[in-house]
Amino acid sequence: MKRNKSIGVFDSGFGGLSILKGIVKTLPEYDYIYLGDTARAPYGARTKETILEFTKQAVDFLFQKNCGLIIIACNSASSDALRKIQREYITKKYPGLKVLGVLIPGAEESALVTKNKKIGVIATEATVFSKSFEREFYKIDPKIKIYQRACPLLAPIVEEGQEDKDSTEIIIKDYLEFFRNKDIDTLILGCTHYGILKEKIIKNMPYKVQVVCESDVIGKKLEGYLARHLEIEKNISKNGKRVFFTTDTTTRFEKLGSKFFGKKIEVKKANLLGGVASK
Amino acid sequence: MKRNKSIGVFDSGFGGLSILKGIVKTLPEYDYIYLGDTARAPYGARTKETILEFTKQAVDFLFQKNCGLIIIACNSASSDALRKIQREYITKKYPGLKVLGVLIPGAEESALVTKNKKIGVIATEATVFSKSFEREFYKIDPKIKIYQRACPLLAPIVEEGQEDKDSTEIIIKDYLEFFRNKDIDTLILGCTHYGILKEKIIKNMPYKVQVVCESDVIGKKLEGYLARHLEIEKNISKNGKRVFFTTDTTTRFEKLGSKFFGKKIEVKKANLLGGVASK
Numbered sequence: 228m229k230r231n232k233s234i235g236v237f238d239s240g241f242g243g244l245s246i247l248k249g250i251v252k253t254l255p256e257y258d259y260i261y262l263g264d265t266a267r268a269p270y271g272a273r274t275k276e277t278i279l280e281f282t283k284q285a286v287d288f289l290f291q292k293n294c295g296l297i298i299i300a301c302n303s304a305s306s307d308a309l310r311k312i313q314r315e316y317i318t319k320k321y322p323g324l325k326v327l328g329v330l331i332p333g334a335e336e337s338a339l340v341t342k343n344k345k346i347g348v349i350a351t352e353a354t355v356f357s358k359s360f361e362r363e364f365y366k367i368d369p370k371i372k373i374y375q376r377a378c379p380l381l382a383p384i385v386e387e388g389q390e391d392k393d394s395t396e397i398i399i400k401d402y403l404e405f406f407r408n409k410d411i412d413t414l415i416l417g418c419t420h421y422g423i424l425k426e427k428i429i430k431n432m433p434y435k436v437q438v439v440c441e442s443d444v445i446g447k448k449l450e451g452y453l454a455r456h457l458e459i460e461k462n463i464s465k466n467g468k469r470v471f472f473t474t475d476t477t478t479r480f481e482k483l484g485s486k487f488f489g490k491k492i493e494v495k496k497a498n499l500l501g502g503v504a505s506k
Numbered sequence: 507m508k509r510n511k512s513i514g515v516f517d518s519g520f521g522g523l524s525i526l527k528g529i530v531k532t533l534p535e536y537d538y539i540y541l542g543d544t545a546r547a548p549y550g551a552r553t554k555e556t557i558l559e560f561t562k563q564a565v566d567f568l569f570q571k572n573c574g575l576i577i578i579a580c581n582s583a584s585s586d587a588l589r590k591i592q593r594e595y596i597t598k599k600y601p602g603l604k605v606l607g608v609l610i611p612g613a614e615e616s617a618l619v620t621k622n623k624k625i626g627v628i629a630t631e632a633t634v635f636s637k638s639f640e641r642e643f644y645k646i647d648p649k650i651k652i653y654q655r656a657c658p659l660l661a662p663i664v665e666e667g668q669e670d671k672d673s674t675e676i677i678i679k680d681y682l683e684f685f686r687n688k689d690i691d692t693l694i695l696g697c698t699h700y701g702i703l704k705e706k707i708i709k710n711m712p713y714k715v716q717v718v719c720e721s722d723v724i725g726k727k728l729e730g731y732l733a734r735h736l737e738i739e740k741n742i743s744k745n746g747k748r749v750f751f752t753t754d755t756t757t758r759f760e761k762l763g764s765k766f767f768g769k770k771i772e773v774k775k776a777n778l779l780g781g782v783a784s785k
Binding site (some may be wrong): 266267271273276277281294328354379383384386387389392393394397398401474475476479 | 546551552553555556560601631658662663666668671672673676677680701733753754755757758
């Protein structure tokens, strides 16, 4: 088979663009299609049933656009929805195609860098309540203790471009106070939006920790995955193309999206709304 | 014709329940159907095209449930989408049926109570950017000067149940600082979510003002409307029924919704997602 497929990257909004940025830094040669469901972002406070439904619609859209592999670059969707989609949905509807998440790469990297085996996680409510990080760390090393803090306002703050407000720093400080007596040596930014707040998070932690940002590790992890799965890699085209889709209007996405991706992007409208539903 | 129709109340999420509460206080005898699009709330940062699309889906759903009149209890949707829906959509697709908003009743009430004709508005970005309050006040009294402040984080704060956090008060204080030199004597809470923050808003205003909350005035306004439109009123059944629908899961809606409505509610799932789309 000729190389004619793309790598799909899906996020609820803009946050996943920082993941894509991290991926193309390591693997610039491949073709990528990004989908941001900005019309319905953020997902962090939605229930797992709704996140599953939205994520299925996104997966359908990206496979219809001829993706050979999809990265769910949204922790809220990587938590509950991903496992259900991998086990029950993809195997039946799209045999041979793969959907991966961002949660496991971040957890694996943190397990490597922690010395005292005490790891903190900040994430959305959906991710924290799903207990996905607990499950993954238990598989990696049951001795690791994790401390999770849901930060429900941080994704809306970033989606709405409020990150430089004074109140944002106060909110971050308030959330991070939770870790004061926890003695963690590593903190995972468990939501793709938080990368853009990284400096403020480091500044407002009550003590010094190593910060693991999924966008910094995802490129290497994907490189390893593709090297182990040549049956997928051999189909991905290598023209360095990037195509961006949003469910909201393209002008807003182009403006805010460039901030996350680090360069100007051109965006097309994706019609998921009332359209490609899977049921 | 027999009285067999309901009054529909639509909001992006929970905020409209405070509007419904205000309506049933004045008009308890009628039957009501509430729809909260919690799976896609809040709407305040969405573009007008997306809000229009979502609102059309909601209107379709409520008319299919045999509503004779719909109140769009969401300022973001009442701003841009409402006029388009009234003019282009309802007249063609549902002749004889009516859709009303919450923005005009709030504006009219404020115009009545202001003495110095300087009125402040706090609302979502969608509402402020739509210039709907400017337009309405210009029609009511061109001498009224209005000062608008978008408060993009307040709706997410309320949707996520964060209203008693210390950081919430800091955020409110920060937003209201805008009015310090404006000399307004009246402040409209131009988003249905803000009613739940009313005490905190009064406390954190730099000086004393009259606060106009749409949920306090909507009941009387609707009473007047129905008295003037008996061709609609005569079809609305009077069994005191209340039916609640959500697009997200019902358990979360029952829990948070009761807070807004002031009493326990039972909720059904509305399938707008990928379903009743209007195009």
